[in-house]
Amino acid sequence: MKILVTGKGGREHALISALHNSPGAHSLFTWPGSDAIASLASRAPATDVPALVAWMVAEGIDLCVAGDESLLVAGDGLANLCKAAGIPCWGPHKQSAQLEASKEFAKQFLVRHQIPTAAYAAVSSIEEARAAISSLPVVLKFDGLAAGKGVSVCTSQEMVDDFLDVVFTRQQFGPGRLVIEECLTGPELSVFCSIADGSFHLLTPARDYKRIRDNDDGPNTGGMGAVASRSIVSPEVLTEIEDRIVRPTVAGLVKDGLPYRGFLYFGLMLTPDGPKIIEYNCRFGDPECEAVMPLLSGDFAQYLFDAANGTLNPDLITFSNHWSLCLILASHGYPESSRSGDAISGLDTISHATTFHCGTRLNNEGNFETNGGRVLAIVATAPTLTAARETAYSEAAKISFPGRQNRSDIGLLHFANAPG
Numbered sequence: 001m002k003i004l005v006t007g008k009g010g011r012e013h014a015l016i017s018a019l020h021n022s023p024g025a026h027s028l029f030t031w032p033g034s035d036a037i038a039s040l041a042s043r044a045p046a047t048d049v050p051a052l053v054a055w056m057v058a059e060g061i062d063l064c065v066a067g068d069e070s071l072l073v074a075g076d077g078l079a080n081l082c083k084a085a086g087i088p089c090w091g092p093h094k095q096s097a098q099l100e101a102s103k104e105f106a107k108q109f110l111v112r113h114q115i116p117t118a119a120y121a122a123v124s125s126i127e128e129a130r131a132a133i134s135s136l137p138v139v140l141k142f143d144g145l146a147a148g149k150g151v152s153v154c155t156s157q158e159m160v161d162d163f164l165d166v167v168f169t170r171q172q173f174g175p176g177r178l179v180i181e182e183c184l185t186g187p188e189l190s191v192f193c194s195i196a197d198g199s200f201h202l203l204t205p206a207r208d209y210k211r212i213r214d215n216d217d218g219p220n221t222g223g224m225g226a227v228a229s230r231s232i233v234s235p236e237v238l239t240e241i242e243d244r245i246v247r248p249t250v251a252g253l254v255k256d257g258l259p260y261r262g263f264l265y266f267g268l269m270l271t272p273d274g275p276k277i278i279e280y281n282c283r284f285g286d287p288e289c290e291a292v293m294p295l296l297s298g299d300f301a302q303y304l305f306d307a308a309n310g311t312l313n314p315d316l317i318t319f320s321n322h323w324s325l326c327l328i329l330a331s332h333g334y335p336e337s338s339r340s341g342d343a344i345s346g347l348d349t350i351s352h353a354t355t356f357h358c359g360t361r362l363n364n365e366g367n368f369e370t371n372g373g374r375v376l377a378i379v380a381t382a383p384t385l386t387a388a389r390e391t392a393y394s395e396a397a398k399i400s401f402p403g404r405q406n407r408s409d410i411g412l413l414h415f416a417n418a419p420g
Contacts, residue, residue, distance in 0.1 A: 001301060002060060004029040004044060006052075006078065007067025008037065010328075010358035010377040011286035014293040015067060016040050017356070022301035029061065036357030036368070049074065053081045063305045066091025066262065069145065069283050073101040079262075088308035089261070092282050096258040099280040103141045103179040106280050113252035115245055116276040118181040126164045132180050133160060139181040140164075146173040148210070148222040149335060153183060184278070186271040187414055189233060190226075190288050191241055194303075196261050196312045198254045200246060204295055204319045205232050206288040207414060212335055214409045221335040222374055225410035227385065228291035229323040233270070241268065241275045249280075261308055290356045290377040291326040295319045324381045325388040325411045327396050328358070332403025334373035339403055342370040346399040353380040353395035370401055385411055 003026055005016050013036060016028055020040045028041035031052050044059075046052035049071055056064060064082050066089065071078040077094025091097075098105040110117040118139070121132040129140075140163045142150030150173050152163040166172045192203040206228035212218040233241075245266060253260045265281035265288075284292075298317035306313050332339040338359070347355065347368060356379065359372020376399065380391035389411035396406065 001062045001305060002027045002029065003063045003065065003301060003304075004031060004056060004061050005041065005065045005067050006031055006071050008032050008034045009068070009286060009372075010356040010374065011284055011289040012067035013037050013040075013356040013358075014290045014377075015065065015284070017354075018293045018296055018300045019065075019304075022299050024299070024301065026301050029059070034357060034360065034371075035362040036360055049076075049078055049081060053078075053085050053087070056082075056087055057085050061087055063087075063301075063308055064089045064091070065304060065308075066283060068286075069097065069100055069281065072097040072282060073145070088305065090304050090308040091262040092260045092264075093258070096253065096260045097282040099258075099264075100282040101145055103143045103279070104177060107179060109252060109256070110277060113248050113255075115248050115252070116274060118184050118276060118278070120179055120181045122177055122179050124177050126168050129160075129164055129168075129178055129180060136160075137183040139183050140167075141179040141181065142167050142173045143177040143179055144173060149173075149220050151220055184269040184271050184276055186269050188278070189241075189268045189270055189275075190285050191238075191246070191266040191268060192284060192288070192292070193246055193264055193266075194262075194307055194312060195250055195253070195264050196307045196310050197259075198250060199312045200250045200264075201312050201314045202238070202242060202246065204228050204230055204292050205238070206285065206291050207232055208285060208288050209407060209410055209413070212330075212405075212407075214407050215413065219335055221330070223285070223287045224328045224330065224374075224407045226285070226288045226291040226326045227323065227388075227411050227415065228288060228295060228326075229385070230319065230321055231323070237270065237275070241266070245275060245277055261310065287326045287328055287358075287374075287377050290379050291324045292319075294354055294379055294381050295322060295324050320381065322381045322383055323385040323388045324379060325385070325392045326377050326379045327392045327406060327410050328374050329376045329378065329396060329399060329401075330374050330405050331359070331370045331372065331401075332405070334405065338370075338373035340369070340371045342402045344368045344370060344375070344399065344401045349398045350378070350395050352391050353378050355379075375401070375404075385415060 082089035382388040
């Protein structure tokens with residue numbers, strides 16, 4: 001089977017690694033890819049998405065897997081173009097991917113289908129925003145895609161004013177509306193499922209760490225680490241999530257005529273009033289994917305191929321009962337900026353963890369150096385969270401590069417009562 005995965009980060013490195021480990025002889029391709037991914041998958045020679053689809057047709061690609069969200073909503077939409085070309089695509093059509101691309105679209109969907117979520121208002125100006133904010137804390141979300149950085153949990157008027165300036169005056173994320181939400185409280189949870197039309201399959205849940213510094217301090221990032229395990233939540237809570245949130249979402253997609261074959265990420269808050277959804281993402285989470293994929297075994301390639309063709313076969317894959325911890329190593333200045341070109345040492349000494357490359361490149365000497373904000377994901381699995389955490393941090397200590405930063409509380413914060 002010939003499979004192409006779009007994207008270039010740690011999530012795509014993890015997906016391609018899982019496909020590489022699938023039984024059978026598969027030829028793997030990527031676009032745009034990275035130097036690290038190139039060791040597992042050949043880069044497609046394309047300059048844009050239409051050219052990529054044309055190349056896939058000529059190459060006889062059997063399956064396209066959408067890694068990141070950007071191509072799903074850009075232009076005519078990757079999945080739409082693949083369908084027109086007769087290529088099965090694991091990733092939703094452009095109109096369905098609006099669940100992630102537009103916060104307001106998602107909120108309207110949630111309200112329409114009576115799925116538990118925070119109360120909200122959508123505004124188009126600073127004046128409307130100030131009129132709509134009646135109390136603090138409050139959550140402000142840029143309506144469109146913002147690489148995980150378009151959200152601010154504001155606890156003061158100064159924070160509100162700063163974010164309104166970012167969105168409306170400076171238009172840092174481009175032109176767009178603002179969604180204002182009530183601030184929910186409780187532990188967060190990431191739940192993932194595969195959806196093929198009206199069917200779904202729940203995968204191993206995870207919890208990520210979005211803030212740059214320990215104790216959830218500082219600005220939001222794309223994610224500084226994640227923990228994955230079936231034991232993160234009780235079976236009872238997971239059943240409640242399935243019944244109150246996942247099942248109504250899948251039914252809502254069908255009812256609204258939104259074609260969906262792909263991963264769907266449910267960003268949840270476990271509030272005192274029960275689970276409520278914070279956001280949808282129309283692909284696997286990052287860095288949650290890096291934490292979940294090492295727990296997977298079975299024929300992942302066949303699983304995705306069948307699902308992209310409309311048939312979910314959950315028995316093709318299984319997930320270990322172990323814990324998995326992913327620690328992100330970031331570059332100097334992240335998330336406000338990032339620095340590239342810093343030499344990375346110690347990669348060849350990692351022996352008890354898996355390394356996924358988020359933002360690296362090979363220099364002229366053939367050695368890896370930094371090439372982005374999030375640089376590496378160090379992932380360890382073990383029967384207990386404590387063991388997974390100890391291994392991930394001890395292995396990560398072997399890696400160094402100038403300006404390196406990482407959190408020290410991944411797997412500690414929010415896990416006071418975790419077994420082991």
